[in-house]
Amino acid sequence: MIGPLPAKRLVHLDPSFSSNNQLSITSSPLRHGVEAVYRFAGQPGAAPISFLPLQIFLRRSATLQRLSRGGTPHNNPSIPFKFSEQNLKLIDEILKRYPPQYKKAAVMPLLDLGQRQHGFTSISVMNEVARMLEMPPMRVYEVATFYSMYNREPVGKYFLQVCTTTPCQLGGCGSTAIVNAINEHLGITPGHTTEDGLFTYIEVECLGACVNAPMVQINDDYYEDLTPESIKSLLTALKDAASGTGTKVPAPGPLSGRNTCENSDGLTNLREVPEWDPEVMMRKDGALDAPAAQ
Numbered sequence: 001m002i003g004p005l006p007a008k009r010l011v012h013l014d015p016s017f018s019s020n021n022q023l024s025i026t027s028s029p030l031r032h033g034v035e036a037v038y039r040f041a042g043q044p045g046a047a048p049i050s051f052l053p054l055q056i057f058l059r060r061s062a063t064l065q066r067l068s069r070g071g072t073p074h075n076n077p078s079i080p081f082k083f084s085e086q087n088l089k090l091i092d093e094i095l096k097r098y099p100p101q102y103k104k105a106a107v108m109p110l111l112d113l114g115q116r117q118h119g120f121t122s123i124s125v126m127n128e129v130a131r132m133l134e135m136p137p138m139r140v141y142e143v144a145t146f147y148s149m150y151n152r153e154p155v156g157k158y159f160l161q162v163c164t165t166t167p168c169q170l171g172g173c174g175s176t177a178i179v180n181a182i183n184e185h186l187g188i189t190p191g192h193t194t195e196d197g198l199f200t201y202i203e204v205e206c207l208g209a210c211v212n213a214p215m216v217q218i219n220d221d222y223y224e225d226l227t228p229e230s231i232k233s234l235l236t237a238l239k240d241a242a243s244g245t246g247t248k249v250p251a252p253g254p255l256s257g258r259n260t261c262e263n264s265d266g267l268t269n270l271r272e273v274p275e276w277d278p279e280v281m282m283r284k285d286g287a288l289d290a291p292a293a294q
């Protein structure tokens with residue numbers, strides 16, 4: 001049992017702290033980490049603790065806990081993983097970008113390749129990347145647990161990442177309407193996979209397509225300018241396509257008819273193309289010369 005923590009600092013910590021400032025932690029890595037946070041927070045004049053490092057720390061703790069327990073049946077270090085011949089060629093190309101003594105800088109593209117080959121960034125994928133780059137495995141775990149694009153558990157055939165950051169909440173019909181439409185259509189809530197294994201669905205922070213809000217990333221593609229109707233028909237098309245009915249899935253991009261992010265009301269200025277006339281549009285030689293002294 002840890003506590004009590006200063007109440008004003010608790011605001012920035014995990015909301016699962018109880019009202020009497022007591023936190024019960026049984027897992028050893030988690031306990032050590034939170035104790036360290038607690039010690040830091042107790043220092044006179046210590047800055048408030050932001051939530052993001054704690055989130056990262058908790059993600060790492062979850063991975064370490066799994067490792068310390070030997071993993072799960074589908075994700076443990078005894079499951080063999082080797083890169084395919086094709087990916088080994090790609091890895092050779094990637095490693096050429098870095099001086100040999102800094103080859104560990106290739107950890108992110110190699111983890112990405114491993115995830116694409118294996119379906120998720122398993123413990124065996126991380127260990128293989130560590131072996132190839134001659135890095136301590138812990139350094140690879142640190143990278144894989146920091147960046148949210150590495151899935152450390154299996155996901156469905158279609159991995160939906162719905163942006164729910166402020167511009168997407170405010171743009172178009174708003175991301176809340178999209179989230180509700182997906183909940184209703186798939187029958188699952190964020191963080192879950194449909195029973196048929198086709199769809200995994202999470203909420204994410206800004207994906208950099210705010211001008212086409214609201215939007216969703218499905219695997220590597222962005223679908224933008226969404227409405228509850230268009231996201232539902234997109235999900236139906238994906239499901240039909242997966243069952244081999246030959247259904248055509250809409251092309252990625254805006255589903256509103258826009259080409260990119262142009263004004264949907266059309267051009268409001270710069271509508272005339274000026275005619276190019278060098279006699280009028282170019283300065284004459286000497287036009288900038290200082291006027292001759294009188």
Ligand code: FES
Pocket residue numbers: 163164165166167168169205206207208209210213215
């Ligand atoms: S806020 Fe959704 S893409 Fe930027």
